Amino acid sequence: MKDQVIRILSELRPEFDFTEDVDFIEAGMLDSFDLVSLVDTIEQELGVAISGMDIVPENFNSVDAIISTIERNRK
Amino acid sequence: MLASYKNKTISAVMSVLPKHEVDFMDEMANYAFSESQMKKLKKVMGFGTRRVAKPGETVSEYAILGIRKMIDDGVFTEKEVGAIIVTTTSPDHFIPPVSNIIQGAFDFDTDTICIDISQGCCGFTVGLSYAFMTLDSLKGKKVLLVTGDMLSAKVSIYDRASRPITGDAVSISVVENTSTPNEVYCAMKNNGKSAFSVYIPAGGTKVPITPETTAMKEDEFGNKRGLNHLVMQGDLVFNFIINDTPVMMEELLQFAQEDIRNVDYFICHQSSVFTLKKLAQRLEVPQEKMPNDIVPLYGNSSSATIPVTLCQHFEEMFAEKEKLKVMFAAFGTGLSLGAALMELPKFHYCKFIDYPHQS
Numbered sequence: 001m002k003d004q005v006i007r008i009l010s011e012l013r014p015e016f017d018f019t020e021d022v023d024f025i026e027a028g029m030l031d032s033f034d035l036v037s038l039v040d041t042i043e044q045e046l047g048v049a050i051s052g053m054d055i056v057p058e059n060f061n062s063v064d065a066i067i068s069t070i071e072r073n074r075k
Numbered sequence: 076m077l078a079s080y081k082n083k084t085i086s087a088v089m090s091v092l093p094k095h096e097v098d099f100m101d102e103m104a105n106y107a108f109s110e111s112q113m114k115k116l117k118k119v120m121g122f123g124t125r126r127v128a129k130p131g132e133t134v135s136e137y138a139i140l141g142i143r144k145m146i147d148d149g150v151f152t153e154k155e156v157g158a159i160i161v162t163t164t165s166p167d168h169f170i171p172p173v174s175n176i177i178q179g180a181f182d183f184d185t186d187t188i189c190i191d192i193s194q195g196c197c198g199f200t201v202g203l204s205y206a207f208m209t210l211d212s213l214k215g216k217k218v219l220l221v222t223g224d225m226l227s228a229k230v231s232i233y234d235r236a237s238r239p240i241t242g243d244a245v246s247i248s249v250v251e252n253t254s255t256p257n258e259v260y261c262a263m264k265n266n267g268k269s270a271f272s273v274y275i276p277a278g279g280t281k282v283p284i285t286p287e288t289t290a291m292k293e294d295e296f297g298n299k300r301g302l303n304h305l306v307m308q309g310d311l312v313f314n315f316i317i318n319d320t321p322v323m324m325e326e327l328l329q330f331a332q333e334d335i336r337n338v339d340y341f342i343c344h345q346s347s348v349f350t351l352k353k354l355a356q357r358l359e360v361p362q363e364k365m366p367n368d369i370v371p372l373y374g375n376s377s378s379a380t381i382p383v384t385l386c387q388h389f390e391e392m393f394a395e396k397e398k399l400k401v402m403f404a405a406f407g408t409g410l411s412l413g414a415a416l417m418e419l420p421k422f423h424y425c426k427f428i429d430y431p432h433q434s
Contacts, residue, residue, distance in 0.1 A: 012112075031296050032310045033108075033116060033235070036349050040119045052317035052353030057310070 001046075005066050008041050018063065025057040035060050042066075048074050076263045077330045080207040083259050084417070086217075087150045087249040087424035090386045091141040092373060093126040094429040099239050106235035107297025116239075121348030121367075125242035125374025127227045129432045133167040135176040137245035137430055138221045142181065150424050151249060153181050157216025158188035158209045162198030162378050164408060165225045166191065177221065188213075195273070196344045196407025197263075198222045198378025199248075203403065203415050204261040206250040217251040224377035226305065229275055231291065233299035236309050240347055242374020246382035259417035260331040262323050266410045272311045273408045277302035316350055316406045321357050323412045324404055331416050335360070337400055338416070340392055344405035345369040345380040381405060389425040397421045 009018040009030075016029040024030045030038070038060060039050045050073050059069040099122040103113050116122055128137075138161070145151065159174040166173050174189035188209060194201045199222045206218040223245030230237045277288035288302035300306055328335055341364055343351060351367040366388050369380050376383060381403055385392075392399060398421065404414040 012115075028295070032313075033112065033120075035310075036119055037112065037115045040115070040349075049356055052313075052350075052357050055317070055353070056314065 001067055001070070002063055004045070005063050005070075008038065008045065009063070012037055012041070021062075023061045025061045030060060038066075042070060046070060077260070077327065078204065079258055079260045079331070080210075082253050082255065082257055083207045083210055084251060084253040084255070084257055084420060085248055086251050086422050087145065088246060088382045088385050088426075089141040089145050089424070090244055090246040090379060090383045090427050091137040091223075091430050092244045092383070092427060093128045093132070094432060095127050095129060096124050097127050098124050102232070102239070105232050106239070108235060119349050120240065121370040122239040123371030125227075125240070126244060126376070127374075128225045128243040128430070130228060132225060132430070132432070134161070134163045134165060134221070134223055134225055134245050135167050135173045135180075137223065138173070138177050138247060139180045140430060141245065141247045141428065142177065142219065144428055145247065145249075145424070146181075148424065151217055153183050155215075155217050156181075156183050156187060156219055157213035158190070158206070158218045159183070159221065160190045160192065160202050160205050160209065160218055161221040162192045162194040162202040163222070163224050164193060164195045164377065165229065173221070177219075194408070194411065195224065195377050196346065196375075196380070197405040197409065197411040197413040199246075199344070199381040200261070200403050200405045200413030200415055201263060201411065202378070203248075203250065204263060204413065207259060207261065210250065210252050213252075215252070217249050220248040220250050222246050222248070222378035222382065224379065226377060229303070229305045231298070231300040231304040233291070234304065235296070235298055237305055237307055240370050240375045242376045244373065244376035244379035244383055246379045246386075248382055255420070257418050259415060260327055261416075262327040262330070262412070262414045264319070264323050264412040266315065266319070269311065269315065269410045272308040272315075272410060273305070275303065275305050312407075312410070313350060315410050316346070317353055317357060320354060320404060320406050320412055324358065324402065324414055327402070327414050327416055333400070333416060338402050339364065339396070339399040340401045341365040342381050342384050342401055342403050344378075344407060345384065346375050346407070377407070378405070383427075386425050386427050393421040
């Protein structure tokens with residue numbers, strides 16, 4: 001899933017390298033509109049509905065955080 | 076606040092929309108998005124066409140046009156009107172109140188109650204609560220609930236967060252007592268600690284408009300705004316909506332001792348397609364029960380979106396039933412929340428008209 005998440009992120013913001021170990025939000029790589037687009041793409045591609053309550057920056061600030069969010073919403 | 080009122084109903088709705096239509100795709104160059112981001116957001120957020128008032132057009136002018144049409148169509152007479160309640164955040168002037176301007180445009184009685192309430196997106200549900208309260212003092216007379224805003228002019232053309240969804244509209248809902256037993260339930264909540272998460276810094280007494288407040292500055296996301304423009308902390312507002320609105324709706328259902336599955340429709344304020352999709356998921360309500368197409372069709376017209384939704388979907392909603400259990404729910408500036416749960420009969424007047432701009 002990690003590769004898939006990195007691919008989705010790279011398609012969303014091709015100007016950034018999402019394999020870097022940085023906070024995507026603090027680094028300005030993702031803004032609130034990107035989160036909305038990211039959630040929609042994850043839902044379409046992975047068939048999981050992300051709870052609105054989970055759409056907060058800390059759940060999308062790294063690849064690991066995004067994977068945790070996806071897995072939590074699959075349960 | 077939770078309250079219930081006996082034998083109240085909505086008997087007619089009119090929505091007045093600017094004829095002037097603006098397409099998101101025609102404004103793409105104003106926003107700091109890539110083309111692929113724009114196309115994605117068009118679908119996810121519901122950026123589409125929005126109805127936009129011409130400069131100088133006012134809430135009272137739209138309301139007067141709509142009320143005159145309703146009188147001409149025989150919906151009510153001037154003598155039957157006991158109160159005018161206006162909810163807006165974009166009044167024509169500081170003074171006089173919009174409700175008084177509307178009263179003065181007709182031969183309404185001089186004892187007609189005129190109330191202006193400064194409410195944005197929650198204006199319909201808050202105004203409905205005040206209408207129900209007022210009706211007990213009006214005997215047989217009706218309340219005209221006027222809800223709407225002319226906020227397009229207050230949103231920067233370079234604000235990608237708010238501009239693509241903001242529309243203008245004014246609705247008139249006729250609220251009255253009914254002899255048919257019909258208990259209605261209302262909720263209102265406020266969180267003034269977050270009051271400045273949606274605001275217009277200049278133009279009031281705190282910061283008067285000056286050449287300095289008109290100058291535009293660019294923020295970290297590439298939005299350009301002046302202090303005269305609306306600014307919204309979208310992420311904070313979204314989290315407020317998703318966390319607090321369902322709790323209020325569930326409290327209202329519990330207060331009314333009603334099961335959520337018995338509600339036929341949830342007519343909610345429409346701020347964006349994404350927000351209502353997430354709200355429906357959070358409540359585990361099928362999206363078909365929560366219409367979600369007003370933003371792409373007309374834009375978010377603040378306190379008018381709920382009556383605009385009624386006008387848009389009235390025929391299909393009542394295709395098979397003469398009365399429906401409906402919950403209205405709204406959220407927005409304040410930050411405020413409001414809801415009303417009621418049995419809505421298939422009334423005979425629910426329509427749109429376009430406002431004919433002076434060229």
